[in-house]
Amino acid sequence: MPPKLTFIHAADLHLDSQMEGLTAAHPAMKSRLQDSTFQSLKQLVQCAITNKVDFVLLAGDIFDSNRQSLKALVALREACKELQKYSIDVYMQYGNHDFTGKKPMMKYPNNVHIFQSEKVDTFFYEKNGEPAAAIHGFSYTTRHIRSRKALEYETKGDGIYQIGMLHASLGTGSAADIYAPFSLDELKQAGFDYWALGHIHKREVLSDQPPIVYSGNIQGRHRKESGEKGCYLVELEGQSCAMTFLPLQDIRFETVDVEVKEGTALYDLEQDVLNSCMNWEDAFGEAVLHIIFHGPAHLLMRWNQEERLEELLEIVNEQQQSLGSQLILAGFSVQATLDMKEELLLERNDFTAALYTTTYSANDMTHSLEELMGNRQFRKIKQSYSEEELQEMLEEAKQLLLQTLLEVE
């Protein structure tokens, strides 16, 4: 019976990653946010040391890109050095973001074990001089892996824990399966004691027996990566496995709703938001907030067009900062309700009604956006708009038109 093992399972560190949707954030806050992935890493190291773990598993996408910024490399090296001081080993694999097409850029200390190739490899971990675990894994050397890498995992060594590190996504059977697709059955059949998965940023336990776990990323990077982020502290003892989630995020991303009532003045709204900030801070602590304003279109659309809402966020941010609050109102969106009745509108034959009922095909849209999308530079930034995005924009465009026409006084 192998000895009890304690380790940390983390993935998708995305060190030095860009934080998205911070358009309204104060520059100082921006730099603070850009440092957050590093802060989370420090937190991770601290947790490892505090919990006296045997080793740390980093299941891919440690860096935000295969560029592997030197700042990130140095930070990781220093983290590993710190862990080395406490005899904590580190097992690392590269994912689809930090795939190593080129040679690795950093020389890590001896406690670091990296799966270098796309071939599934195994490291043996010894505890008290005795082999205790076989850790299997591979690294991305290209952006996409379509093969079912899960099938290549095999147990090695007897009487030791078998731990799989896999940066992949559940197969859907579609063409989108480009990240080493796997099925739960495939993993279960391998007969491993623990599957440390990476790639999906939302933490999820796919299976309890055996544990097949996405630890999620350690720090949210945009409003869709909301809530607590962190790693799992895993304790393997015989057949039993105990998992404890350890939050590591330096700052949370959250989305909040603000209702704007008919007849609300802008300064009332500002006050509302300021008041809400206290509640949000209580609820989330340090957080990056995305606000969705709900309310009548004639108010919100106008304010939005006049860039009043941006100003409002800036003002609130400034006030929050002066109050020492760690809340950042990073951005907002508007969900306006048009003051019109569709069925009545459909009966009408005026221009507004015609505008409302008009249809605009995908083709038309492509044609409309040709000017911008024809720009090579812009295409670098936005290759194309998805159908969903196009529909969203179309809806917004229509609202813009209707709102303007309906607001005639």
Place this chain on the structure above:
Amino acid sequence: MQISGGHIYDFGKWHEYTFEFEDSSLVIIQGENEAGKSTLKAFLIYILFGMRSREIESYRPRTGGTPGGRLNLRFPDGEVVVERILDQHNGQAVCYVGSEQKDQQWLENKLDGMDASIFRQVFTLDTEALVSLQLTDKEQLGKVLLDAGQTGSADVHKLEKKLQQELQQLFRPQGRKPKINAMLHAFSEQERLVQELTDREAAYLPDKEKLQEILEKTDELQKRKAELRAQISVQKQVLQAIPWQKKEAFAKEQLKQLASVETFPSDGIAQQQQIQQQLQPLEAQFHVHTKESASIHKDLVSAEDQLLKDELYKELYQLAAKTDWTAYMKRTQLLEEERYKLQNQLASAHVSYPYPDEFAWNSYIAEATGEWRLLQEKMMILDAESERIQQSIAAKRQEIDKVDHLQDRIDQSLISEKEYRELHTKKDIKRAEKDISKVAFSPIGLLLVFAVLLSGIGILTANWLLAGSGILLLVGAVMHWRFGHQPNNQPGNSSYASEKLAEQQELRVRWRQLEEQRHPLEVQLMELQQSYSMQIKNREKLEQETAMHIEKFSFLTDVPLVHWEKAVQEWKTKEQLAGMLHKVNQEYEERQLHYTSTIDRLRDILNLPMDLPSAKTIEQAEYVIETQQKLRHTKEQLLDRQQDIQQHIQKLDKQLKPLQEQKANLFVNAGAKDDKQFVYLAEQYRIKTQLMEELEHYQLQIRAILPDQHFSAEEMEHKQDKVEQVIASLETEQEFVEEELDKHRQRAATLQVKLADLESDTTASAAYHELQGQKQVLTTAGRKWAVRKLAYDMLYQTKRSFQEERFPRVLSEASSLFSKVADQYKGLVLTETGSLVVKDRYSRNIAVEQLSRGTIEQLYLCLRLALSRHLGVQQSFPLLIDDAFSHTDHERRERFLPILQAAADVQQIILFTWEQPTFEWTRQSKLLHLEKTQKTGLW
């Protein structure tokens, strides 16, 4: 639908105001500015469609009521009363159809889904629309008119323009300034920067590897350096040891040559030194004593030689030493001097009287001398007495002579007794007359008398001399009298007689006095003369006595008594001097004799030449005596000393002997014959010992430097060169290694700095984040553009389809209207290119831009009317025209009337105007006049 009337509860300035349009389809509401026309219009819209809270706020009455009211609407199927009060039913309309109450939704359906915005767009027409039409560019005019026909107000056009503007500001395919263009440019710049920085960072790993290599190489070099250093150190030790070894060999060689001193006892020098230490002072003493003894002996012999025989020495001593030659010579000299002195004294001895041969001083003479002296004194006193008396006699006689002389003189002055008597008598008379006239008796008076007399006589006698004398005398007497005797008026004549008398009296007294003096003098003279005779008798006595002495001492015969004593004394002195001289001469001669014999003897004893001066002889003799004395004394001393020394020598000899024996033994042991040899051997022994020590030291050094190795002498010579060579080559290599090491270290340092810079440099990361940020902003901006572009295109497309589908009907309606009011035009047409043109009666297309302002306004109105009718195809809505024509002139305004009249057939038209309408207008319409101050009331 028509509005037939209404009631305002509260709305803006209106309060409880009821209005009635009846069934009129053309309503003209006239009122001046501020009469409430616009408020009324807003009220109509509010009741029909409601209002945004922000908007209704402006119609909240100042008095505090709630905006609200009701409208009576007439639909084809009946009347409806619509009531809307802001704070009732949530501000929603309540409709009353008969007794039935309907809600807002019912009303909305009833109004065919019409809302405020569309109603405003289509069914309101105001000044602004027409004014803006006037201001519109000709190029845009067709478009505006077309829009008016399609959508009513210019809002769509405005929106289109706004969107276009925004799009232009955001992005232009070929632009640089628009936001996205600028951002894209910045983005590409940033991208380049990121690439640059990434490239720079890309050098990190190769540099790191290079650094590793260099560090390894540095380690290697370090090791090699240490090795070399060790080797050099070993070789240097060998090199260091070689001189020691050479010294060792040399020392050994020297030791070999010192074999002869092997028997030399190890403590030989110490023993020798110890003995020598004891021996040396003793020997020294012995030597000194011996030497001294010899010297004493020599001195003794010499002294013996010099010594006189005892008899001779004694005689010499008696002769010379016992004589005080100095005193002797002094005495002789003194005697000689005395002799001379006496001779001189004798020669110079003064005798007042010749020395009588028979003179010899004796007691008789001495005795007589006393008598002589008395005699002599008596004689002298007598002489003195007689002289004095003679003098006194002479003096007395002189005095008497003097008195006699004086008396003689007085006698000469004395008058005769008779005369004296006369005078005396005269004096008594005159004393009686004295008070009467003193003048007469004054001499002056007399003189005057005499003078007058004299001069008178002279004159009389013609004796001028006499007369002159008399006058002069007279003048003199007068003068004397006047000045000199003025106070004394005593007349001269009388005083003279008295004076004469007094004088005579005095003289007589004097004479008698002298007479009295002379008498004693004569007595005294006599007495003196008696004394003198007495003395003469005494003298005779004395002279007798003197004669007696002369008889006794004959030698005094020629000598006066006075000098007797003196002469005898002088003779006596001479006699004494002659005696003394004789004695001196005698002694002197005796001495001379003794001296000469002594000197002669001395010469004899001392074997001196006889002609040697006596002084020298004496000197010599004294010297010899002194020398001999000294010699004798020295001899005695020497003898004493010699004895002492002999005793010492014996003592020393006893001490010396054992020591000398020891020394001899030591020498035998050391193999030395004498001191010199011993010292030599001792020196050799010392050298040997020293060499042994040095040898030991050398060996110790060698062992210390090279514990194992040892070379022979030949080897050493050979080795030194080799070792030096080896060291040189090793040092060269070491230098090379050090240089290499330096180079490597330098490179390592440079690389480390570079790497550290790279590691600490967050520029790349920051630039990347900046790039990502820009990307986000660009994405957002792109989206914004896309939304606006879609909106714009959609608007355009809708307009096109609207134009195609619905506009033709509006156009024909407008055309028909237009042809009615503008008789020179047949109608309106939309060309294929989508532009609006007017057809004239010859069916020619005329561009709207070419039309006059008035015609364009008509055309606009027609289009708006047509649009409103078209939209109200199911039912018509009232058209609200708010001062739309007020800016036009009367003629133009009149051209609107037929249009409105025509329109009013189809839909209700409510015209708000500030102008009093003409009859033409009012004839067919319902006129509602609003007073400026009017607040309530029924019209």
